[in-house]
Amino acid sequence: MKTLWQYTLKYKYQFLFRITTISLVALASICFDFLMGFIVDIFASGDSSKFATITIASISLIIIMFLTEYIDGLVMSSYIKNTVNYLRTDIFSKVINKDIKDFSLDNSGKYISILYNDIKIIEDSFFNNLFQVISCIISFAISLVVLFSISPSIVIFISIFGVLGFIIPNALSRKLVVQKNEYSENLEQVTSVTKDLFSGFEVIKGFNISNKINEIFNTASNNVETSKKKYSVLESIIRGFSLSFSVTIYLGVLLLGGYLMYKKSISVGTAIIIIQLSTHIVGPVKLSISLINQIRSVSLIADKIENILEDTKDSLENTKLDNFTNSIEIRNLDFSYNEEQKALNNINLNINKNKKYAIVGESGSGKSTLIKLLMRYYSDYEGKIIIDNNDLKNIYSSDLYKNISMIQQNVFMFDDSIKENIRLYSNHTDDEIISSCERSGLSKLIDRLPKGINSLVGENGNKLSGGEKQRIAIARALINNTQILILDESTSALDNETAYNLEKSLLNLDNLTLITVTHKLIKSILINYDEIIVMKNGKIIEKGNFNDLLDEKGYFYSLYTIQNDNLA
Incomplete structure (x- = not known):
């Protein structure tokens, strides 16, 4: 995974800009939670003098949220385009510079699968998920700090169950890595088989072996879908665990917030703020458990790509030959x-x-x-x-x-x-x-x-x-x-x-x-x-x-x- 992390920071300014836009989106969302609480308290107190102010604030916040999401989308699409294209081009360059002997050791379908299937997996499971995890961390951290200023006891409760929520899914992550690599290898196989069968189209028709060829392709295709199913089932189990802990945390926050409101320790508006902030804690915990395991799941695929990128031989070239003369x-x-x-x-x-x-x-x-x-x-x-x-x-x-x-x-x-x-x-x-x-x-x-x-x-x-x-x-x-x-x-x-x-x-x-x-x-x-x-x-x-x-x-x-x- 080391080389993959290096590619992540190839466009470091775009990377840092994306983190900035993610932070702004998270802050805008948390501001909206506070706005909801303030609106409830204004209506509860009957203070009509604040209606105009809160209306202007609401409209301004909606505009800010739109702009931050729009800018964040632009930055993300630009970063992904540049990073993925650079990685794919670099892999292609390494493959095309192999000597004949090394190139012929593998079916060319393997290289095609790496350039498109594996790179797509890397894009979805690594690059995209990485920013989602960063977004979860930022949202979680800001919400936790704000919530701690309101009620430390709720934060302690969240911290305990949040840690437990990572332990069990983490134990399944190794199995997820193996399953995703098996899926990648089967994609390579079906790509190689398809390429070879289309290349031999005239032989297939000339010797009337279409039925047998259909069986060969069906087997390769079925292997892909079977391995994808196994991976998806395991991922569903992890999502189930993360959902269970997330619901537990959310219900716990709801009960504690309701208890504080019952005791008159907080207002109704503050209780709503607590509930809304808890969604910015529970959601990231739930999501990050799944995302982190998805990021880990590409480690063997990343190793395969790294083997190509690092497969370099010392060049002996040091002599010019302008024209053949003798x-x-x-x-x-x-x-x-x-x-x-x-x-x-x-x-x-x-x-x-x-x-x-x-x-x-x-x-x-x-x-x-x-x-x-x-x-x-x-x-x-x-x-x-x-x-x-x-x-x-x-x-x-x-x-x-x-x-x-x-x-x-x-x-x-x-x-x-x-x-x-x-x-x-x-x-x-x-x-x-x-x-x-x-x-x-x-x-x-x-x-x-x-x-x-x-x-x-x-x-x-x-x-x-x-x-x-x-x-x-x-x-x-x-x-x-x-x-x-x-x-x-x-x-x-x-x-x-x-x-x-x-x-x-x-x-x-x-x-x-x-x-x-x-x-x-x-x-x-x-x-x-x-x-x-x-x-x-x-x-x-x-x-x-x-x-x-x-x-x-x-x-x-x-x-x-x-x-x-x-x-x-």
Whole structure:
């Protein structure tokens, strides 16, 4: 909860201003109690000379109460907006800055649930309730002091039962914490399940498994509602205890006040003031018992959020790389996803500027893993990756990804225009975008669309073909003048003609270092690469140009022959 308290005071001036407005609202309400007592005493005494004064005072107080409530509402809404938005943005920033390995440890639905479901719980049960507790304390304290000046015996009675009213509900607070955390975890689960099921909509329909999917969703949804029910029942028990003690206090005050009035120790108006003040004591006691337990109930959720906010690793970045000018050297590189087997084993490789490289091999040979390390998706490898005499781990991220880009088989598209999907919300001009479209072979598409580069692509580019999405991905890289472009099976889902044209256009770019991971062993394409790197079981077993590798009649020759015989 420590980090959550720090966020509470992020906007400390708004926080203090809210406490001030709460105090003014409490004072105005207590003034109204005294006004009621004075009105009763005036009517009881028949002193008509005070009618005008009390009328003006009443109207003034009503105006003051309206203004204080209005200002308090404005301050509260502003504080909650700023604080919750800052917390959510901070969490999102921490998540988006995770490396690929750490991010993939959890389902992305968990992060979505934290950003919306858990933050909503925090807002309702912590931030809002916190101010209500402060309001209760202020109202309770002012009323108690005023009441003590009228009757100390009533205050003593209230204090005894008020303390007892906190003991039993407090014993249930730990159970409430567990139940609320279970509710939060079930919300995560149903969010993750829903996201995954919608993502696999075509598979669900294609394999006719809608009934089974309905069962899976129904189970996840039922778990959420069951845990919410358990939490609500426990909260009701706590509210029941707080109500019982509150009624006891209220009746006790009523009896003591009536007894004092019977003994002529106080006037009728004073008795009414005592009764009204007791509501400002009983109400806060009743409410604060429930609110404090609700605040405590989010402690495990707060811990979950704190784990994300505090999950930082020491950065090794301390080196600039303005432009890639020479080569990438890979020395004695080893990497494994787990302790059982190495994904890469003793990789040694030189990649020179503006040369074209193809990495081939069977599935699981380590091709994609190698380029993921080049992209620094993982940094817990052994050996060295050197770019222009700079250790990859030390290069600033902004400089690294300015020089190197990767296009994957599945291109992610924002539900926005072609223009924004190419420039990725940067400040590139329309002329620069059109130029990158020409270089990536998008010109025909742009000319065909009524709105040109301002045409919308749909959710994840569903208005575009696979080849068009790939060309937009290439345009993204080219518009940033990337020096090194990596294709990870980018053309594997495309027809041969589209794949050939796309890859050929990149091979013809002189000022580009191209690294292509492919399983399509097509002579007319491979013959244009300066070097073909052949991998097997996490090792590089052959290197050379297309003709040399065929002449060696080794592993590449075997792969090429088998694939092309099958095609024949």
